[in-house]
Amino acid sequence: MSISWAMMLQERDPTRAERELLDTIERGGRTPAGRTAVQLHLSQLLPSNRPGSRLKIASRLFAPLEISHNLQVFLLSNGDIFVLGRDMPENQVDNIVHRVRSLFDNDPLTFDDFDDGIDPFVTWYAYEVDFSELEMVVRNLLEAAEILRKQRLGTPAPPEPLSPSDLDQLRDKVLALNIRPMLRRQPCIRLRPRQSAEIMFEEITVGITEVRDSIAPGKDIFADRWLFQDFSRTLDAALLAVLPQAPVLARPAAISLNLNLESIDSREFRGLLNVLKPGQKVIAEVQVIDIFTNLAAYQSTRDLLRHNGHGILIDGLSPAMLGAMDMSLLDPDFVKILWAADLAAPQHPRKGEGLADLVSGLGAERVILSRCESEQAMSWGLANGMTAFQGRYMDAILGTVTMQQCPSSSQCILRDCIIRRTSVMGRRRSECPNMPWLDQVQVLSAPSRRRTQ
Incomplete structure (x- = not known):
């Protein structure tokens, strides 16, 4: 079962990752030499192309570099990903960015034709040169997350978390x-x-x-x-x-x-x-x-x-x-x-x-x-x-074949047969007038493919 844990935490506090990111950047700004930040603008993907599970997977692609090069990865509430580190292995990071891009390569954000030469998918920041811009970008992201948090204060309280x-x-x-x-x-x-x-x-x-x-x-x-x-x-x-x-x-x-x-x-x-x-x-x-x-x-x-x-x-x-x-x-x-x-x-x-x-x-x-x-x-x-x-x-195909071959099919409708067949144990399965037949069909005729114009 796939659960996007980071995204669920963000739903409860949309400012959490942004606050941690800003704190990390400000502490790094005291010793900027060799430090780099990479921002993947996944918030700009079409909404249908950025489900929480896929964003989580994208962030986890950087996991090997978290261990081997002590990089830090932040998945923000809007879907953006930030990667921070000192003496960052740029070629390896760039390779992973390419892999992330391929996760979303049916989205216009990942297309290669940029009129101004700027890639809207990713931005690189060198602390020694771009620190002011980087800090302003993250402060704006935190401000947007704070607005979202306040908007959610008026919504009904979520279920009590398991303790x-x-x-x-x-x-x-x-x-x-x-x-x-x-x-x-x-x-x-x-x-x-x-x-x-x-x-x-x-x-x-x-x-x-x-x-x-x-x-x-x-x-x-x-x-x-x-x-x-x-x-x-x-x-x-x-x-x-x-x-x-x-x-x-x-x-x-x-x-x-x-x-x-x-x-x-x-x-x-x-x-x-x-x-x-x-x-x-x-x-x-x-x-x-x-x-x-x-x-x-x-x-x-x-x-x-x-x-x-x-x-x-x-x-x-x-x-x-x-x-x-x-x-x-x-x-x-x-x-x-x-x-x-x-x-x-x-x-x-x-x-x-x-x-x-x-x-x-x-x-x-x-x-x-x-x-x-x-x-x-x-x-x-x-x-x-x-x-x-x-x-x-x-x-539905299997239910249809089952009913076609079942001696007791006159007592059922297709919907009931499908529901009973999906049951493993219990009342719904026992309601079948010919229970052994629910498991009888193991080989069936494939549906004919329609011709397309």
């Missing part, structure tokens, strides 16, 4: 909670030659909103990254404890689970593996932001899973992120690209030559297009070399 004292109580509530009705599944379907398709794996998730509403109404369980991560490990354990009882577990060749990296090396995870059929696989889905937090843990987890015949999947990628990240270092078994409608919109001249090559280079069998909610999404994926898809459009 350390709440954690033990919530753990006990999770362990006592019946999460079976909150489990959902969604197939990932791979198209094969001759207009056929098969289920690659079933992704099983637990509705975190349902859990929160059941055990902590009025609490913001996402407020603190580390508290939520601790809480989610308890939720992982509850999920892993319940799954061996699920009838759906016996059918698919593979299942996928969104888990913390730590949960994969747990007694509960090993217990799940023990009930799988011979040859049945588990694919652990991890968010790209979590990988940046602990690359070593990701690599060791990936190797452990592979050693035991399972796999790992990196979730939450955009096409631009796929090109900006070094996949040879991460070497996942699968990646998920998130579909968005604007991906099919006409692109600027610099766009269009890259994604199909990236898919081919990584291996089309490893790339999944998720959140497919229309035929347009699937057609776009096919045009870019993808053959695996996941989303509500695929759910």
Whole structure:
């Protein structure tokens, strides 16, 4: 599960990062020799192109230089990124700036044609020459953030954040909670030659909103990254404890689970593996932001899973992120690209030559297009070399095939069949007049592609 922790903190206090940045710059101004600041103007991106999760990923691309060259990185409330340091390795920083630019390369801000020779995407400041300008820029950013903070004072109070004292109580509530009705599944379907398709794996998730509403109404369980991560490990354990009882577990060749990296090396995870059929696989889905937090843990987890015949999947990628990240270092078994409608919109001249090559280079069998909610999404994926898809459009296709072949289909409507099939355990699944048939269809005919003019 991807949570933009920095952005959530900024929502609570839009001046926090700006105040810390100004303080750091003013202290550095006392010894300006060799100091540099770099501003990435991501606030100038189109709003649809700068979701909080992508801004967070952009800032984390500088993480290696924070360690190796003691640089400081600030993600501001408006989305701008500042990088500060003494004796900054300019070539390395410039390379990362280029990678950040590629994350947003369908936005006009990243286009290369500048009439005045000034790049609107990035500005470099040398303290010894540009300190007055730098200080004024940051003071203006702080002033804008302060205005935003005052505007938000009149809005309703946000949910009370989770505190350390709440954690033990919530753990006990999770362990006592019946999460079976909150489990959902969604197939990932791979198209094969001759207009056929098969289920690659079933992704099983637990509705975190349902859990929160059941055990902590009025609490913001996402407020603190580390508290939520601790809480989610308890939720992982509850999920892993319940799954061996699920009838759906016996059918698919593979299942996928969104888990913390730590949960994969747990007694509960090993217990799940023990009930799988011979040859049945588990694919652990991890968010790209979590990988940046602990690359070593990701690599060791990936190797452990592979050693035991399972796999790992990196979730939450955009096409631009796929090109900006070094996949040879991460070497996942699968990646998920998130579909968005604007991906099919006409692109600027610099766009269009890259994604199909990236898919081919990584291996089309490893790339999944998720959140497919229309035929347009699937057609776009096919045009870019993808053959695996996941989303509500695929759910509808599978529901249609299930009803066409089910002996009891006269008692149902398509909507009910789809809902029942997404259920893992509980009442909704039991309402099906022919429950075994919900898991029966594993191979199906692929939908015909419409001709385009």
